[in-house]
Amino acid sequence: xxxxxxxxxxxxxxxxxxxxxxxxxxxxxxxxxxxxxxxxxxxxxxxxxxxxxxxxxxxxxxxxxxxxxxxxxxxxxxxxxxxxxxxxxxxxxxxxxxxxxxxxxxxxxxxxxxxxxxxxxxxxxxxxxxxxxxxxxxxxxxxxxxxxxxxxxxxxxxxxxxxxxxxxxxxxxxxxxxxxxxxxxxxxxxxxxxxxxxxxxxxxxxxxxxxxxxxxxxxxxxxxxxxxxxxxxxxxxxxxxxxxxxxxxxxxxxxxxxxxxxxxxx
Ligand code: ADP
Ligand code: IPE
Numbered sequence: 001x002x003x004x005x006x007x008x009x010x011x012x013x014x015x016x017x018x019x020x021x022x023x024x025x026x027x028x029x030x031x032x033x034x035x036x037x038x039x040x041x042x043x044x045x046x047x048x049x050x051x052x053x054x055x056x057x058x059x060x061x062x063x064x065x066x067x068x069x070x071x072x073x074x075x076x077x078x079x080x081x082x083x084x085x086x087x088x089x090x091x092x093x094x095x096x097x098x099x100x101x102x103x104x105x106x107x108x109x110x111x112x113x114x115x116x117x118x119x120x121x122x123x124x125x126x127x128x129x130x131x132x133x134x135x136x137x138x139x140x141x142x143x144x145x146x147x148x149x150x151x152x153x154x155x156x157x158x159x160x161x162x163x164x165x166x167x168x169x170x171x172x173x174x175x176x177x178x179x180x181x182x183x184x185x186x187x188x189x190x191x192x193x194x195x196x197x198x199x200x201x202x203x204x205x206x207x208x209x210x211x212x213x214x215x216x217x218x219x220x221x222x223x224x225x226x227x228x229x230x231x232x233x234x235x236x237x238x239x240x241x242x243x244x245x246x247x248x249x250x251x252x253x254x255x256x257x258x259x260x261x262x263x264x265x266x
Contacts, residue, residue, distance in 0.1 A: 001040040001130065001170040002252060004033075005161050008048025008140070009178035010242045011091065014215075016049040019083055026094045029176070029248050034098035036252035040130045042164060043095070043102070046157045047140040050087040054080045055216045060142055061116060061153045070151070077152050080142045081108055088139050095135065103134045107141035107155055114146040116153045118163045127168070138164075140217065156217035162226040165235050173235060174251045175223065176242025181260030182224060198261045201228065227262040236263045 006029060013020040033041070047055075055061075058076025088104055095102040105126060112120040129136050140157035158175070165173050183193035185206045196204060202224065218225070227237045240247045240259035247258050 002172045005175040006045040007177040008046030012048025014048040019050040030094040030098040032249035173237035
């Protein structure tokens with residue numbers, strides 16, 4: 001089994017404040033998935049400009065101080081749920097066009113968090129879909145949170161990947177982003193940044209945030225945090241540049257070392 005995340009930075013124009021799909025990337029990646037050999041595959045995608053700008057605007061996940069704030073956040077939650085669901089439909093349509101048997105699984109319909117971390121999610125149905133050969137497609141979404149002070153949370157695709165991986169134990173976890181992997185510092189801000197082939201702790205880098213100030217789920221630092229947790233329980237993962245031709249295909253076909261490997265020890 002392989003879990004593949006497609007970052008919002010790859011399938012959308014993440015720097016846009018309104019939702020814009022990167023359809024050429026999505027088309028190409030769907031083709032690459034369809035031309036690769038995998039046994040079982042789960043796709044998780046990010047929200048990009050379909051989620052982050054609204055999540056920031058409505059401050060989902062911040063404390064709710066009044067009934068007026070609850071009304072506004074509820075409105076925002078519905079708007080975000082609808083927007084990321086639209087993106088999910090587009091992703092599934094592109095996969096279907098390549099005859100990949102995608103089934104959409106909406107995180108907000110079965111996942112709950114406490115203090116923004118997943119505490120409830122029944123994965124039985126996902127396992128059943130996988131057994132029959134479907135490709136479940138999940139995505140970064142808004143969900144209900146058990147903490148009464150916040151009531152709602154933004155759930156990143158990266159946290160979903162981590163939860164799925166620790167419970168379903170895939171052979172491979174691949175995260176496609178718009179950079180070649182993890183650098184010692186943000187390669188978009190620092191042209192002299194150097195790519196790390198292996199990362200085993202946060203201390204390996206000088207800094208890791210998101211280039212996009214609109215990213216509400218922690219950017220590259222948040223991603224690395226999830227992946228280091230996986231590494232601790234023996235599940236290695238790799239961050240690759242899914243914006244470059246054939247990287248997704250090569251990785252699904254079993255190639256290692258295309259980007260940055262996140263593991264427990266060097
Ligand atoms: P995605 O949308 O693909 O899930 P993010 O936007 O969350 O990805 O994170 C990717 C971005 O993180 C890159 O575009 C890059 O500019 C930024 N970034 C910040 N620090 C680093 C770093 N140390 N190494 C690589 N990328 C970094
Ligand atoms: C964010 O998901 C979800 C919402 C903003 C609703 P991700 O954090 O996985 O999205 P990307 O990949 O960074 O765009």
